[in-house]
Amino acid sequence: MKSRLPPAFGPRKMPVQARAALTVEAIFEATIQVLLSHGMERLTTTRVAERAGVSVGTLYQYYPNKQSLLFALLQQHMESVLGAVETACEQSRGAPLAEMLRNVVEQFVDAKMRRPDISTALYRISADVDGPALLKRTGERSRKALERMIKTAPDLPSAPEPFAIAMMYSAMAGATRSVLEAGASPTMVRKLREHLVVLCQSYMASVSQWRVSAER
Amino acid sequence: MKSRLPPAFGPRKMPVQARAALTVEAIFEATIQVLLSHGMERLTTTRVAERAGVSVGTLYQYYPNKQSLLFALLQQHMESVLGAVETACEQSRGAPLAEMLRNVVEQFVDAKMRRPDISTALYRISADVDGPALLKRTGERSRKALERMIKTAPDLPSAPEPFAIAMMYSAMAGATRSVLEAGASPTMVRKLREHLVVLCQSYMASVSQWRVSAER
Amino acid sequence: MKSRLPPAFGPRKMPVQARAALTVEAIFEATIQVLLSHGMERLTTTRVAERAGVSVGTLYQYYPNKQSLLFALLQQHMESVLGAVETACEQSRGAPLAEMLRNVVEQFVDAKMRRPDISTALYRISADVDGPALLKRTGERSRKALERMIKTAPDLPSAPEPFAIAMMYSAMAGATRSVLEAGASPTMVRKLREHLVVLCQSYMASVSQWRVSAER
Amino acid sequence: MKSRLPPAFGPRKMPVQARAALTVEAIFEATIQVLLSHGMERLTTTRVAERAGVSVGTLYQYYPNKQSLLFALLQQHMESVLGAVETACEQSRGAPLAEMLRNVVEQFVDAKMRRPDISTALYRISADVDGPALLKRTGERSRKALERMIKTAPDLPSAPEPFAIAMMYSAMAGATRSVLEAGASPTMVRKLREHLVVLCQSYMASVSQWRVSAER
DNA sequence: CATGAATGAGGTTTCATTCAT
DNA sequence: TATGAATGAAACCTCATTCAT
Numbered sequence A, B, C, D: 001m002k003s004r005l006p007p008a009f010g011p012r013k014m015p016v017q018a019r020a021a022l023t024v025e026a027i028f029e030a031t032i033q034v035l036l037s038h039g040m041e042r043l044t045t046t047r048v049a050e051r052a053g054v055s056v057g058t059l060y061q062y063y064p065n066k067q068s069l070l071f072a073l074l075q076q077h078m079e080s081v082l083g084a085v086e087t088a089c090e091q092s093r094g095a096p097l098a099e100m101l102r103n104v105v106e107q108f109v110d111a112k113m114r115r116p117d118i119s120t121a122l123y124r125i126s127a128d129v130d131g132p133a134l135l136k137r138t139g140e141r142s143r144k145a146l147e148r149m150i151k152t153a154p155d156l157p158s159a160p161e162p163f164a165i166a167m168m169y170s171a172m173a174g175a176t177r178s179v180l181e182a183g184a185s186p187t188m189v190r191k192l193r194e195h196l197v198v199l200c201q202s203y204m205a206s207v208s209q210w211r212v213s214a215e216r
Numbered sequence E: 001c002a003t004g005a006a007t008g009a010g011g012t013t014t015c016a017t018t019c020a021t
Numbered sequence F: 001t002a003t004g005a006a007t008g009a010a011a012c013c014t015c016a017t018t019c020a021t
Helices: A018-038 A045-052 A056-062 A066-091 A097-114 A116-126 A131-151 A162-181 A186-215 B016-038 B045-052 B056-062 B066-091 B097-114 B116-126 B131-151 B162-181 B186-215 C018-038 C045-052 C056-062 C066-091 C097-114 C116-126 C131-151 C162-181 C186-215 D016-038 D045-052 D056-062 D066-091 D097-114 D116-126 D131-151 D162-181 D186-215
Strands: none
Touching (some): A045 A066, A066 A116, A097 A162, A116 A162, A162 B131, A162 B162, A162 B186, B016 B116, B066 B097, B066 B131, B097 B116, B097 B131, B097 B162, B131 B162, C045 C056, C045 C066, C066 C116, C097 C116, C097 C186, C131 C162, C131 D162, C162 D131, C162 D162, C162 D186, C186 D162, C186 D186, D016 D045, D045 D056, D066 D097, D066 D116, D097 D116, D116 D162, D162 D186
């Protein structure tokens, strides 16, 4: 007989003892393993705990429910990608547009490819765990970082509108996803990087001009 | 599925096939509804049948199991988008590159936006129901159609490599998805169309030149 | 991964087929059996289903959750006791007070003792399943029925105040409970009946007089 | 938790027993709190320990299991009520019956209302923790105390039979419970006290006469 | 063919209790 | 002694699927 409390979110408690940190890490890694080997539909908390070498009870001491576990996983990943993008944006301020975009693309692709298994696994989650909401938040932040950077480009006739930047970002994401789901062989990753740079550069060039001419 | 006696005048009663078609249609529609209102995780066959106004038993007479229902749904959608792209490619043969791309982009976006609810709902499925496999198949066919079309462009110095075309397609898909998940307001859809055209045109232009120069 | 819906109450659906009614009845009876043999703490839905000779799933088709099952049980019992009291009140209108109270007490005790096992079992439930709320409702209705009846007594100097009637009822309930929990041997039940009549009669007599004198 | 340097004055450290007593007290109080806020079904040892400001381990050092904790709580409460009744009985020996009953009722109600929250909370427990057994024991002792007292009443034609006394006590308990579960406002408590006195007095009077007449 | 009652394996989550630190 | 992380049996509940009517 349960009274339904509003489900909490985010990790339940911070480990204070030493071994607890290990446990949390093990659970995290196990979740990815199970996701990859069994798929989202067959990802059960029991299986995750088993793979992590702990009991279900332990899992639930750190995550109040299954959602929160998946959410944490997704969030950490997005945060890491976002961080890479934001850093690249910060460090490229004042550089020529072409260089800017090259830096950003490379950092973005690198971040996604650091753990291709995780990146791929998380596509399975995002639909269930508040995918859109989280995506909107990180998408927004990426867009802002990109916008701030692009404003400082010395060789750009005029700043492209926000929509264009958002679109560039989602195009990057789409292309990267496609490569990841196709297996992400080193060759393809290299090509992806090069082509994405070209795509971004040419698109940004076009929309600036286009917008300028439209405004004239 | 038996064939009945030949009716003298017109159908004596609604032909079996026609009735079945209605039922299938109702089930399809119900699946979308449930998917949107309850999410993939709470999409149950009972619920779908209920919404469709039939009994579970009936549902199972048309689809042997849940997967097959979802798979059929996904397949139909992809087929329709693919069809739009293929038609556009076919009809644009011999046209200038810019026009080609405009046609394709517009048909693609139109196909996706014909039923934004369906398009959005299916993102929730694709992860579970053999998403990658199906995507790879349709992605491949799209790429081929695009390739065949682009070869006929009179104003292209050299055909872009297959990878570039695949990337363009996945970028289109990514950007469109992003707009759909953000709500797909008419304004955004219009902008998406315009910007995607620019993105594709400028990217294709770049990779042709770039490839040429790289080859020299 | 569950989304928490507000727990519904009351039976989930009405049986339309014939065997369904039997199933519901079997579940009801099984609940009482389990309650008596295992106690509230060890009353599990699985055990109830088992005892009823059906599967858990079946149980959940008629009751959305454990609470609703227990609630239904409690409600039916209280309704039956309440019905007995209301009938007795209705039929005793206009009779001398002593006879009124005798009738009510006898009907009340009879109703409680019709199935002493159920009555006893339900004491275990009432604390958990919204006991107070349900008690308040039925208590209120009993009080009103008693009040309406007592107003028609020809030999009462003045009507007792509502509180007195409520107290009489709760005293009856308390004494009956005590006897039930002590085993409810026929001898004790007989004594209970006789003594309760005396208790009610003397108390009512006293409060009427007392109130009169207080008002003078 | 280390003990510091011995302070010059006052106890070197809090004596073990005293500290233990505080802990036990805190646990007791926490149990009530949790019982009232979460209900019996969601009363967990962890939660109690948390609320009491100690760890679960500590709790288990004072009580070997959950039952023993609840049992101790219930027992203490009943003991305190029983004590009040026994004292009142002792002190009223030789007084007129009306005064006796007034004293007993007032002490009983006072004891129950000293901590209405506890009294109410314990109704939730009694069903699970050997309720009937404990009740029978304290009920028996109360009855005996009452019996001993009543025998000394100078103005009673004949002693009422044991059953009558038991019933009077259970009626008192029932009425009090009803008031407690209804919220126990000061007004209601005052009325309860007055009415219970009347109820007991009139009932005792009746059964003595009745018994006498039955015996004649 | 349609219905919907029944099934039961399996999923999520809780919680009394233990024990290494 | 106190702590709180870990345990895992067991509870509640869901849902794809079957089959008698």
